[in-house]
Amino acid sequence: MPKAFLERFEKELSIDAYGAYKLDASLILQALHVLYQNDGYTFLVDMTAIDYLHQPSSLRRFAIVYLLRDRLFSNLITLKIDVDESLAVDSIASLFKSANWAEREIWDQYGIHFKNHPNLKRILNHKEFIGHPLRKDYPITQGQLCHRSDDLMDEMTPRLKRKGIESHDALMFLNLGPAHPASHGTIRTFVALEAETIRCAISEIGYLHRGFEKSCENHAYNQIIPYTDRLNYCSAILNNIAFAHAVEGILGIELPDRAQFIRVIIGELSRMIDHLVCLAAILVDMGALTNYWYLYNPRESVYDLLSKLTGARLTNSYMRIGGMSHDLYEGFEEDLHVCLRAIDTGVGDTLKLIEHNRIFHDRTQNVGIISQEEAINRSLSGPNLRACGVAYDLRVNAPYYHYESFDFDIALGSVGDVYDRIMVRFEEIRQSKRIIEQAMKRLPQGAVCVADRSISLPPKHEVYGNIEGLMNQFKLVFEGVKVPPSESYRAIEGANGELGFFIVSDGSPKPYKVKVRPPCFYAMAAYPSIIEGGMIADAILSLGSLNIIAGELDR
Amino acid sequence: MAVGAEAIFGDSVITSTLESALSWARESSMWPYVFGTACCAIEFMSVASSKYDISRFGAEVVRFSPRQADLLIVAGTISYKQAPILKKIYDQMCEPKWVISAGACACSGGFYDNYTTLQGIDAIIPVDVYVAGCPPRPEAFLDALLAIQKIQADERLLDDRAKRVFKGRLDA
Numbered sequence: 001m002p003k004a005f006l007e008r009f010e011k012e013l014s015i016d017a018y019g020a021y022k023l024d025a026s027l028i029l030q031a032l033h034v035l036y037q038n039d040g041y042t043f044l045v046d047m048t049a050i051d052y053l054h055q056p057s058s059l060r061r062f063a064i065v066y067l068l069r070d071r072l073f074s075n076l077i078t079l080k081i082d083v084d085e086s087l088a089v090d091s092i093a094s095l096f097k098s099a100n101w102a103e104r105e106i107w108d109q110y111g112i113h114f115k116n117h118p119n120l121k122r123i124l125n126h127k128e129f130i131g132h133p134l135r136k137d138y139p140i141t142q143g144q145l146c147h148r149s150d151d152l153m154d155e156m157t158p159r160l161k162r163k164g165i166e167s168h169d170a171l172m173f174l175n176l177g178p179a180h181p182a183s184h185g186t187i188r189t190f191v192a193l194e195a196e197t198i199r200c201a202i203s204e205i206g207y208l209h210r211g212f213e214k215s216c217e218n219h220a221y222n223q224i225i226p227y228t229d230r231l232n233y234c235s236a237i238l239n240n241i242a243f244a245h246a247v248e249g250i251l252g253i254e255l256p257d258r259a260q261f262i263r264v265i266i267g268e269l270s271r272m273i274d275h276l277v278c279l280a281a282i283l284v285d286m287g288a289l290t291n292y293w294y295l296y297n298p299r300e301s302v303y304d305l306l307s308k309l310t311g312a313r314l315t316n317s318y319m320r321i322g323g324m325s326h327d328l329y330e331g332f333e334e335d336l337h338v339c340l341r342a343i344d345t346g347v348g349d350t351l352k353l354i355e356h357n358r359i360f361h362d363r364t365q366n367v368g369i370i371s372q373e374e375a376i377n378r379s380l381s382g383p384n385l386r387a388c389g390v391a392y393d394l395r396v397n398a399p400y401y402h403y404e405s406f407d408f409d410i411a412l413g414s415v416g417d418v419y420d421r422i423m424v425r426f427e428e429i430r431q432s433k434r435i436i437e438q439a440m441k442r443l444p445q446g447a448v449c450v451a452d453r454s455i456s457l458p459p460k461h462e463v464y465g466n467i468e469g470l471m472n473q474f475k476l477v478f479e480g481v482k483v484p485p486s487e488s489y490r491a492i493e494g495a496n497g498e499l500g501f502f503i504v505s506d507g508s509p510k511p512y513k514v515k516v517r518p519p520c521f522y523a524m525a526a527y528p529s530i531i532e533g534g535m536i537a538d539a540i541l542s543l544g545s546l547n548i549i550a551g552e553l554d555r
Numbered sequence: 556m557a558v559g560a561e562a563i564f565g566d567s568v569i570t571s572t573l574e575s576a577l578s579w580a581r582e583s584s585m586w587p588y589v590f591g592t593a594c595c596a597i598e599f600m601s602v603a604s605s606k607y608d609i610s611r612f613g614a615e616v617v618r619f620s621p622r623q624a625d626l627l628i629v630a631g632t633i634s635y636k637q638a639p640i641l642k643k644i645y646d647q648m649c650e651p652k653w654v655i656s657a658g659a660c661a662c663s664g665g666f667y668d669n670y671t672t673l674q675g676i677d678a679i680i681p682v683d684v685y686v687a688g689c690p691p692r693p694e695a696f697l698d699a700l701l702a703i704q705k706i707q708a709d710e711r712l713l714d715d716r717a718k719r720v721f722k723g724r725l726d727a
Contacts (some may be wrong), residue, residue, distance in 0.1 A: 057607035080594055093691065124671075125636070125671065126635060129635075133670045135669070138670070139670075140668075140670060141668060141669060141670065142670050143635055143669075143670050143671065143672070143673070143674070143723060144635060144670070145635055145725070146635045146638060146639055147636070149636075149640060175667055178620070178637065178640055179590060179640055179641075179644055181619045185591060185593065185596060185631070186592045186593075186631075186637060205637050206634075207592070207634060207637045207640070208592055208631070208632060208634060208658075209634055209636065209671050210593075210634065210667045210669070210671060211667060211669035211670055211671045211672060214669055214670065215666075215667065215669055226666070227666075230592075230593070230594055233593065233597055235592035247577055261561060277597070277600075290669050293605055296600065296601075296604050297604060297605055297606065299601075300604070303601070313598070313601075313692065314594055314597060314598060314690055315594060315689060316689065341610070361701050402630060409710050410693065413715045429644050458617060460610055518693060550592065550593060551593055551594065
């Protein structure tokens, strides 16, 4: 319990219908200070805004939501402030560095101003964009052409100045990306170089902003599953699970055991193949192409399994609200063993090549270091945070799907460099294999969906066999799953870290608002500070080791 | 009765036009630039890997500079923010050049019919082959490559390509 916070703000606090602490906007910075200093809530999970335009019961049009975790990562607290007509609130970027980009996003998407923010400018949308697209009165299809890219000098010059560099004469300015093979898709980092040393770096994102959150507001809950596939497309099913898990939390349903175990098995398999791509790519970036084949080809055998199971190689859409589209197929276990063996061989062969390899060590050790305090303050999570030695894994800190009953270890690093981030991922592949093997042994029989016919489709023989089944199918397909009014956040351990969804539902079949907490977003925000002072070749490896997936980063 | 060079040298020479000789040479030596932005780019990784092996069709020399490439593969969603960059990359490629639009997003915006997604790259640059799928399977990428090979074999570069006029939404 946040004791000091509750005592200090006893009079000003209220608790809203969904369990969030509400207080006046003018107090937010003070309140977070108390939470941070006295109660140890040092991890800003995420922040977002809500536009209540279509919910007239709300006094003010906008609200901002802050989600924080304590030092042990087991307690989550939600703070909420209403935003008045001035559409401005205090920035908390002085307290949490991670809030810098989060607040920029809220400004960009909702047009809420943050006072004393160091650099309040658009982040996802382009600079010619007019309006704020996540406002309820912005039409979803109103696109706006962009003619020129931002030259980013408006950020570069002040940042150089802060570092005491006034003259640009000795510097060379260089764009790494957005169209660069080592920029992993669409990430742009603008650097000021002195010889090969990066004096100053600025990252620009949003090149793959696809309007995920706006699209969610316009689709039924089960229709959103395919959109979640395309967030982190290297481990699509984990995204399915995270979203379904969040909605199931609001519905208050518990999945049958078999469904939970299948989610564990397929989820861990997704984690493995996600790490495989990350490791394969970073080794290519290092010039170690052979390892790419060793690590990437096992993915093909997993694709074969997933194609059989879900019909798709990459974007599987396997999960549904309340379970999954269908049970495992006959012969799944044999195929799974083939996959696990292939991954084992690939990982083993790669480690043989790099584990004691001088070049690999020199390129990765003590490169791209991020300290524990910095990582927590910047809201890093997943393998990137664990590489710094912070034992934060939602599977352990806030277990779901019986994770507490599995025997596995959290892989931890000690330095927080590129080497640790790579090795943590190698170890996590091993640990995921352990979990899968245990889960397969314990896999119970039974249904894979909840029995509630307002959530799950009836079996086909009922649809064709009796009128009730037919009606259930018809109603659910046409109307969709109805989710009671709520504002709730729930997360799982994604391949890249804490992957959570903050969902505002209003009782209708479509969510009123969906905000995904993308682990990549905060890792990317930390990236410029990681690479400043280092060599340009190290910047490439640092980016690879953070495993930035643009789909999840930009949404 | 052969005439010209064939009459003199018999079966040891084949006469052809310069254009078809170039096409024949180019067919198995396309140099792609992969403008990969999203999920489709992950599938392209499979296309280039051992199992599907694009080098069977002579297009494995993936270039990372548009100036060295003659085949642009746009694999992934193109947002309005990304569009001027895509156009710049395309403009930097030398003629003759071909474009594959891979996947639903590049072809039409896909299911991202919203404020940020360009509804098809052909509003910005000309496209030769469209590939369906979300993302397309690796076989579909290879099929598109074969289609490009066929297109370029049937074309007369100087007439059909160099004189072509395209005006997109970002052309002033």
